[in-house]
Amino acid sequence: MRARHTVLGMLLVASAAAGACEGLVASDGWIRQPPPGSPHAAGYLVLTNAGKRAITIERVASPDFEAAMLHETRYSDGRAQMRHVHSLELAPGERVEARPGGLHVMLMRPRIALTADALIELDITCAAGAPVAAWLSVRRSPPPSSAPDTED
Amino acid sequence: MRPLSRSLRLLMTTGVILAAFAGGIWLSARHAEAPVASSVDGLLWPDPPALQAFALTDAEGRRFDAERLRGRWTLLFFGFTHCPDVCPTTLAELAAAQTTLRTHPRYGERGRIAFVSVDPERDDAAALRAYADYFAPDIIAATAPEDELRRLTRALGALFMKVPQGGGEYTMDHSAGIFFISPDLHLVSVLTPPHSRDQIIERFDAVSAFIEEHG
Numbered sequence: 033m034r035a036r037h038t039v040l041g042m043l044l045v046a047s048a049a050a051g052a053c054e055g056l057v058a059s060d061g062w063i064r065q066p067p068p069g070s071p072h073a074a075g076y077l078v079l080t081n082a083g084k085r086a087i088t089i090e091r092v093a094s095p096d097f098e099a100a101m102l103h104e105t106r107y108s109d110g111r112a113q114m115r116h117v118h119s120l121e122l123a124p125g126e127r128v129e130a131r132p133g134g135l136h137v138m139l140m141r142p143r144i145a146l147t148a149d150a151l152i153e154l155d156i157t158c159a160a161g162a163p164v165a166a167w168l169s170v171r172r173s174p175p176p177s178s179a180p181d182t183e184d
Numbered sequence: 185m186r187p188l189s190r191s192l193r194l195l196m197t198t199g200v201i202l203a204a205f206a207g208g209i210w211l212s213a214r215h216a217e218a219p220v221a222s223s224v225d226g227l228l229w230p231d232p233p234a235l236q237a238f239a240l241t242d243a244e245g246r247r248f249d250a251e252r253l254r255g256r257w258t259l260l261f262f263g264f265t266h267c268p269d270v271c272p273t274t275l276a277e278l279a280a281a282q283t284t285l286r287t288h289p290r291y292g293e294r295g296r297i298a299f300v301s302v303d304p305e306r307d308d309a310a311a312l313r314a315y316a317d318y319f320a321p322d323i324i325a326a327t328a329p330e331d332e333l334r335r336l337t338r339a340l341g342a343l344f345m346k347v348p349q350g351g352g353e354y355t356m357d358h359s360a361g362i363f364f365i366s367p368d369l370h371l372v373s374v375l376t377p378p379h380s381r382d383q384i385i386e387r388f389d390a391v392s393a394f395i396e397e398h399g
């Protein structure tokens with residue numbers, strides 16, 4: 033368990049795998065530790081299409097949660113609305129950042145204790161391909177690179 | 185009457201009415217006390233809405249009403265515990281801002297963060313307390329049945345709505361601004377999301393300085 037933590041903690045990158053997810057690189061993955069009383073968590077990561085063809089992410093899942101899906105928080109008139117993102121397309125070279133207050137992985141009903149530094153597996157499925165795994169580390173506060181986006 | 189002169193007459197009549205209206209505004213402005221102009225960003229001025237009567241129940245089972253907020257600055261945020269993205273992000277930033285604001289002469293020890301759940305169906309007292317404690321133990325966490333919640337949200341110009349998500353799940357759309365309530369119970373500013381601790385501190389400092397001097 034400890035080895036898994038350290039080694040993967042340094043990597044946190046999905047293997048660029050074969051199939052329709054070919055070229056997909058997931059990095060800087062983390063999950064905001066949900067406060068006690070909250071059965072849902074939000075995961076964040078950077079998705080890059082390092083390949084030469086467009087990638088369409090169609091599904092996410094995690095063995096550590098009963099359900100997972102891509103969500104987006106949008107603002108309309110100061111109102112936050114959280115909506116399911118049914119698919120996410122990445123053009124070759126495109127980089128999409130899931131970060132607090134925007135795109136996120138909605139993780140529902142954990143099967144394990146979400147202690148700080150625990151690593152969570154996220155399986156990303158693209159159109160007609162085998163899933164690729166990304167790793168998200170549980171954190172109490174965002175890594176410096178993923179502070180809430182207040183620019184827009 | 186030819187169409188041209190008719191529209192000309194209409195135009196003139198409109199002009200007279202507008203002039204009278206503008207004159208009326210000018211007169212009433214002269215009669216009123218000259219309002220202090222505000223250059224403070226985001227300040228609701230010169231007519232900050234007064235907080236109307238409301239009565240929620242806090243996580244300790246006590247009544248949470250406007251009187252609890254009198255004589256202190258309150259930073260109020262609507263949310264719900266099943267909200268994993270915006271709510272914990274904002275509450276974490278609010279709690280961090282409050283740590284700094286405790287040494288601010290106008291916020292001090294009396295200032296409070298209030299977390300109001302718009303999801304009374306799932307957020308009972310125990311869930312609210314556990315949730316708020318994670319960020320700061322002195323956060324007031326409260327909720328109420330929908331009708332009572334609406335009295336508070338209406339007074340603040342806030343909105344919330346239940347949105348089904350399939351499979352029996354639902355989420356809540358909700359106003360995600362931070363509502364700055366002055367010690368004399370007026371809504372004096374709303375900071376729109378996304379939030380950062382620095383923005384919260386900056387807004388508090390500017391708004392509270394103006395209200396203390398002119399409010």
Ligand SMILES: [Cu+2]
Pocket residue numbers: 074103104114115136137138268269
């Ligand atoms: Cu979500």
